[in-house]
Amino acid sequence: MAFLKNVWYCAGWAYELEDKGHYARKILGESVLVFRKEDGEVAAMSNVCPHRFAPLVKGLRRGDNFVCPYHGLEFNAEGKCVGNPNEGGIPKAAVLKTYPLVELWGALWIWMGDPARADEDLIPDFSMAHDREGWAVVRGFLFTEANYELVVDNLMDRTHVQHLHPLLRFTEERPPNFERNQSIEQVSDTQLWDYHEELNSPPFPILKLTWPDAPDDIMNYFDVRWDAPGNMLLHAGTTQMGTNREVGSHTEGANLITPADENHTWYFWSQARDINIDNAEIDAGLKKGVADTFEFEDGAMVADCAELMDTLGSSDLMSLKPVLLPSDAGAIRVRRMLQALIAKEQAEEAAEKEKVLATG
Amino acid sequence: MAFLKNVWYCAGWAYELEDKGHYARKILGESVLVFRKEDGEVAAMSNVCPHRFAPLVKGLRRGDNFVCPYHGLEFNAEGKCVGNPNEGGIPKAAVLKTYPLVELWGALWIWMGDPARADEDLIPDFSMAHDREGWAVVRGFLFTEANYELVVDNLMDRTHVQHLHPLLRFTEERPPNFERNQSIEQVSDTQLWDYHEELNSPPFPILKLTWPDAPDDIMNYFDVRWDAPGNMLLHAGTTQMGTNREVGSHTEGANLITPADENHTWYFWSQARDINIDNAEIDAGLKKGVADTFEFEDGAMVADCAELMDTLGSSDLMSLKPVLLPSDAGAIRVRRMLQALIAKEQAEEAAEKEKVLATG
């Protein structure tokens, strides 16, 4: 399956640059070097020296330049070779592919397709999931052995929570007036909202932590905004029935899914909260709790599914004709939108090639 | 190479159900859930939830039902979905493939082919290798990285014992009147006996353990009954020359070989003995001894051969034109019988398909 190229992917969190100022990561099968320049800007270029294909990330860094650990070719932040300590001067062809990279809301957004089409305005809005007045944010990421669409499916689906996540599961009987409403709104051909609310809901274990004074008559909402191919906002919370959403506990989570390759996925997550915000202990507890949930519950399950799909002969969910449930509506809608976008992109590419041939 | 489908395979030992009452295992490439129902019957069905392909074995069990750990779909012992805690009611298409499973002589027999053709009478007789008056049985199993036919070859061959198994090897010179007789009897197109006896044999180390008062003039017999594709009885023992087989030490071993997939094999073994039968220490010693022999001698050797066959470019023994010895007669005969059975099964399948097309 082809990847969608002309779109923003999360290449990592800005905090990952705090230590050494750079790191390398496989994204859509390409080895990418991500770094912060001395002027504070971020940038990305190929991690692969065009001479002998050595990993630049293992070499020295000189200011904004990276020196190949193998033969010392030096590249500036624009991917141009600016130094060759060996004979022959600067080899003209020694140019690294660069990638548009934007730092926004704590994340590093990379454009893997045609740089000319990289428009920052296309980055989905995650301002609400970033550090702001009255909110605290924890962040992390994990690596999963599964195709990224399986991870997106997992996030586009509220129903697994009750089965896969002990701390988020309702433990009491739902009252007779319990009601669940779900509605999907396609905003554009790259964006969709999946609104979800549970009225007259019973409490769930972790609520005591996030909202110790929670009343008995609560309402949960769990709205997911998807932007192609896998950038999701989880706008969720618990409030009191009959009040408005300002009462209670709320979270804004960024869940940014980026393919490492066909069968491996980066999962960047963040969680912002609006209570107990100046509490490092809660920060640490949440960071570990969310990381463990995603790694040992969601990530492990998705990898298990990928492994069993393998015994059935495919890594493509739809070709295995899954039995679908109404709660899959969001995930399936998103899969179809993505498929259409990829098909459109490929058609454009083919047309472009034909044009080049015709005029060439 | 295709597997023979319409035949009984060992899916495991009944004792494996003692702990949790169920387990999952890959058999012929399929992930199978094996379980004991509350009424004591055993059953098998796909371990793969048809919704998202999650492993049922990791979910909850409710009586005879299994609940998918991912979204809570609940399946009864007949593979029918009987519960959906999410919207949409029971999805009609949510049906698990079930497999005929029979518990007989301590083993669980599974039929991977057309269930309509599963006939319990086709299960080979292993009553003599089961717990019965005057006999004690130990059992175990291992997993080998080799095609199952290499494991069957190993068991259809008596001569390797002298070279591969230090505890079973003759250590003394064979007397001049030593005599070895072997004869093969094909009982049907799915069954063969390979009779083997050694007259005026020297003793071997482990004999002192199984028959402390063994005389000097002994006779060993080692008869193997093969049922396609890899269910073997080892009817073996040592007796005194000139007496009958009731004197001495005897063993009835079930060696049940089941492909996990093309290159990995389950090897279920049991060993029944008729002396020192109420002795837990001997049980434990034998269990460890036999397990170690199969794992570190036979299993390791067969995996080594598979690895070297790989350097020669094939995992199919016959295509590598092995140099054959008279002692391979049994193994080769069995390979040919198996090949014929598989060819017949495939021809039947093709004819069936043609019939469907013609009438369709």
Add this chain to the structure above:
Amino acid sequence: MAFLKNVWYCAGWAYELEDKGHYARKILGESVLVFRKEDGEVAAMSNVCPHRFAPLVKGLRRGDNFVCPYHGLEFNAEGKCVGNPNEGGIPKAAVLKTYPLVELWGALWIWMGDPARADEDLIPDFSMAHDREGWAVVRGFLFTEANYELVVDNLMDRTHVQHLHPLLRFTEERPPNFERNQSIEQVSDTQLWDYHEELNSPPFPILKLTWPDAPDDIMNYFDVRWDAPGNMLLHAGTTQMGTNREVGSHTEGANLITPADENHTWYFWSQARDINIDNAEIDAGLKKGVADTFEFEDGAMVADCAELMDTLGSSDLMSLKPVLLPSDAGAIRVRRMLQALIAKEQAEEAAEKEKVLATG
């Protein structure tokens, strides 16, 4: 990519036979048993028993004979089956492929192609890298996860030293009169010299160890002789400007590169020195130092490159259109010579086959 067959490869060091007198190793994809006979001669034959493809190296050795660990077939040093403890006598077809093997200058040289063409005179001269009056030698080997040509490239290139090897790197500014000369001399279609000297060179850290009284005005030479496909002599040293090469510190290194298979490489190295020669401590230090340099610097880098080449879609360097530097001249020349030799060998083979067909 095909391997060059009619050529001498290093199969190992003679010291590897000291322990048990034999070992097995994968060379050009074949599992080869290398051994020293009781008469002191060395020999090589297939490690794969033609009966069941078991590894002879795991069996017993009886004098010059090897006994298959699986069924006891016994093979003499000429690969002929001379014993079958089982029925049927000696199977005529049970013959192991043998390989011409020559012990010369501490190395074991194997001919993987047509034995009729194996001519000892074709073994490249490594007499200078062997134990001789006034010289001490250390030896070792490593295994790298990369195609062998990448390892040869590494050795045909002097410039990486400054970047990859901290202990060999110049640490001081090069003086204005520093001069580097390089010239390539193709001696034959299988041999090439790459001469390299650095005049008025600054010192480098490890020089203090090998030549404590080194003056300030030094000259380094680093001449590499390549014999197809990957047998390289490193004739290198440091001397005083204006003197001859007898002053100073010198090393003769054999670097013998042998493909295990397409993606794995054996790297046999030795280093001879002409100072501090009766010093076991220096022997040990050098042995560890060189081994670590090759394993953790060269070997690791080459494996890293192989991994990144994989993300670019090929394990063949040239097909990835690398940006070349003048310092690659030797490596590229060698790659072209090798390609020509392989093409010639394949053409010869094809012609041979045609001839057989025409006369057949």
